[in-house]
Amino acid sequence: MIGVFMLTLKQLETFVQVVELGTFEKASQRLNATQSTVSKRIGELEQATGLRIFDRSLRNARLTEEGEQLLELAYLMIESANKIRELNRQSDCKLHRVRIGFTELTALTWLPGFLREYTLERPDIRLDVTIDMSRTLYQQFQDSELDLVVIPLVPEVFAQPGVEKLLLEKVEMAFMARAGLVSGPRPLPISELQSYTLISQGKRSGFAQDVNRWISHQGLAAPAQIADNLLALVGLVTAGRGISVLPRLCVQRFAQAQGLEVLDIVPQPPTMGYYALYHGGVRVSLLEEISLRLKKAADFTRPFFI
Template sequence: MLTLKQLETFVQVVELGTFEKASQRLNATQSTVSKRISELEQATGLHIFDRSLRNARLTEEGEQLLELAYLTIDSANKIRELNKQPESKLHRIRIGFTELTALTWLPGFLREYTLERPDIRLDVTIDMSRTLYQQFQDGELDLVVIPLVPEVFAQPGVETLLLEKVEMAFMARAGLVDGPRPLPISKLESYTLISQGKRSGFAQDVNRWISHQGMASPVQITDNLLALVGLVTAGRGISVLPKLCVQRFAQTQDLEILETLPQPPTIGYYALYHSGIRVSLLEEVALRLGKAADFTRPFFV
C-alpha cells in the first residue's frame, strides 16, 4: 500500500543523498528507511534508485516519481493546515440575483457584507430569474433571489424566505394616456404593451395577471429592464414596472404612473437556498439579505 510516509522518506533520501543522512533527519533507523523505500517500490512497481552506486541516485522512473511526490506532499501539508484556519475562512457561496436587485440594493449589500463577513466569499451571478432558477436546480448556485416560481413548492430540499414585496404599476410617457383616474383596465387595450420576456419571473406573473384581465399579450419584448423603461419613456407603449424604483430613476416629467382598476399585483421576491449541511450558513445569509432588501431605491440615484 502506498503511504505518505513512504513518499516523505523518499524525498528526504533524494535531498540528502544517502539513506544514512535521511534516517538521521527522520529520527529513524537506516533499516526503517530502507524498508520504506522497498515498500514504495513494491507499491508503485517502479525501480526508483540505482543501487549499483554508493550514493542514492534516481532512475528515470524515480525522477518521474519525485515530481509527483513533491506535489502529493505539498497537498498533504495544505490539508493538515486546514484545521489551523478558522472554519469561516473556508466559506464560499454561489449566489444569483436579478437585474432589479442589481439596480437597487445589491451594490450596498455587497459593500457592507464584505466588511462584516470577510470570511465569506460571495460569487455573484446576475441574470434573468428563470435562468437563475435553472442554475439553482442544477446545483450551480447555492442561493438565488428571485420572484417565487410555482415549481418551488413541489421541490424537496429547498428553503424559501420572503425578502420584500415589490409594488407594480402601469407606466407610460406623460400625456400618452388620456382619461380620468383611476383607469379601467379596458381603457388600456388600445395601447402597445411592452414587457420583459419569459425568462423574467415578475414579467411572467404580470403577464399572467394581464391575461386574466382580458388584455392582449405584450407586443414588444425586451429582457433588459432599463431598455424597457427607455421604450416606455420614448412613448413606444405602456408597461407594468416596479413602481417606486422606476419612478425614482426616471425623469418625473417624462414618465407617468397610471392608476388603474384593478391595480397590478405586488410581486414577492424570495431567497431560495438548498437545505443540507450548510443550511444554517445559507439561512444566515438569507436573513441578512432580507435586512438589506429595498427595491424602491436605485443605487445610482
C-alpha cells in the same frame, strides 16, 4: 475488568511517549507531569483495554505483544485526533465560497450596498455573484450551479423538495406610461388599455411571466414588444412606445425627469414578492444566515446610483 476506566486520548499519548523515550521518568519530563501521574495513566489504559501493555519484570519499559498491537492503533488514533484539531484551526480562517444569483432589479437597487457592507462584515465568505433573468437563475439553482438565488417566487418552488425560501420584500407594481399618452378619466378601467401597446420582459423573466399571467386574466392581449433589459424597457416606455407594468418606486426615482406617469388603473397589479431560495443540507445554517442578512438589506425602491 474492561470498561472500569474510560479509554482517553491522554492515556494513549502518554503511552506513546513512554514507548518512544524508553522510561516512565523520561516520559514524565516530556509531558511535564509527575512519574506517578504517568504510571497512573498507563494503569488506567491497561484497565480500560484489558491488555497487559508493558513487561514490568524488566527495568526499561518494554512492550508485550499486546502492547505492540496497541501501539500501532495508538499512533493512528493520535494522528486522527491531530487532523481533527487542524480541521478546527483551519475552519477559523477558511474562506467559504457561496454562489449567489440576483436579477437586474436587485442589481440596480440594493445589491451594491449589500456587497460592500457584507464583504467588510464577513471577510471569511466569498460571494460569487451572477446577474441574470430569474428563470435562468432558477434553472442554475436547480442544477446546483448556484447555492442561493434572489428571485420572484416561481410556482415550481412549491413542488421542489429540500428548497428553503425566505421572503425578502414585496415590490409595489404599477402600470406606467409617458405622461399624456393614456387619456381618459381616472381611475381608468383596465379594459381601456386594450388600444395601447404593452411592453414587457421576455419568457426568461419570472417577474414578467407572473405579470403577464395576471394581465391575461384581466382580458388584455399579450405584450406586443419585448425588452429583456429593464433599463431598455423603461427607455421604450419613456419614449412613448407603449405602456408597461414596472416596479413603481424604483422606476419613478431613476426616471423622474423623463416625464413618466403612474397610471391609476382598476384593478392595480399585485405586488411582487422577492424571495431568497436555497437548498437545505450541510450548509443550510450558512445560507440561512446570508438570507437573513439579504432580508435586512433588501430595498427595491432606491436605485443605487441616485
